Amino acid sequence: MEGGGESATVTPTGPGTSTGPGASSGPGESTGLGTTATPASPGSADLAAQAVAAHCRQVIAAVGGECVAVKLQLACFERLGAAGWRALEQTVEAAHEHGLLVIADGKRGDVPVSAAVYGQALFDGVDTPWGRAPGLGADAATVNPLIGGDSLDPVLESAWAAGAGVFALVRTSNPGAADIEDLTVEGGGTVSDRLAAMVAGLGERYAGESGLSSLGAVVGATAPEHIGRLRAAMPRAVFLIPGVGAQGGKVEDLAAAFTAGRASALVTVSRALVGAAGDSAGDPSTAARNAAAGLRASIWSVSG
Secondary structure (H helix, E strand, C coil): CCCCCCCCEEECCCCCCCCCCCCCCCCCCCEEEECCCCCCCCCCHHHHHHHHHHHHHHHHHHHHHHCCEEEEEHHHHHCCHHHHHHHHHHHHHHHHHCCCEEEEEEEECCCHHHHHHHHHHHCCCEEECCEEECCCCCCEEEECCCCCHHHCHHHHHHHHHCCCEEEEEEECCCCCHHHHCCCECCCCCEHHHHHHHHHHHHHHHHECCCCCECEEEEECCCCHHHHHHHHHHCCCCCEEECCECCCCECHHHCHHHHCCCHHHEEEEECHHHHCCCCCCCCCHHHHHHHHHHHHHHHHHHHCC
């Protein structure tokens, strides 16, 4: 079921999951469904956006019972303009109706004054002279911290006020991550190590009762040799882990991410779920649901 503009997340967390990265966990709540929908043929933005929203609802209905969250790739909606943003809002509503957390995956990053506006847009909105303009209502969002810690503070403040969370890029899953994130910096360590230290330091202010912070980290599954070191550097951070499935990451390599507890990592999967039926004549929804259930069991087995 790949075709419109959303990316979902399967994560092993359990009973009592709360919004934001610092959630509690139990069987079946550390799996995140990922869907990346692409319109199959050109058409008007309105028609394409309607198709995207319908696709997203179908995916959420099929696998939502096996997941704790859905990670929505904002660019897939934004490319359709205003109609795409309406489809995004409808998808957020559908995910919440199914009891799923929503992670807005836009990897925003800007100077503080602009970062504050991104926080308003993604979470609770902003007061205007004509009343309150609502935000997207996401439960968490991804951000790019490479321009410095002061770019994270305003988004964190907006998220904290909304009871939401933030995931900062630390060591990503794309092959080109090594070009920058693995570079050695003055004083020792790599760029990703420096980012991890920044996340750990800022995250102390946003720790919840669970001991986990509302500031988490994106750490890819495709280079598992980094996970143990980064977990040691960020003991309070919830890890958002992309890269399992089509990108080559393997669940069995992720145990180190969960050493801070079963609620301390969310594994996101997209194409391996929405495309589970392949070219077979089987029902895509059933194939996706079965794939999500198998993934959930695999994650649970390595998470502690």
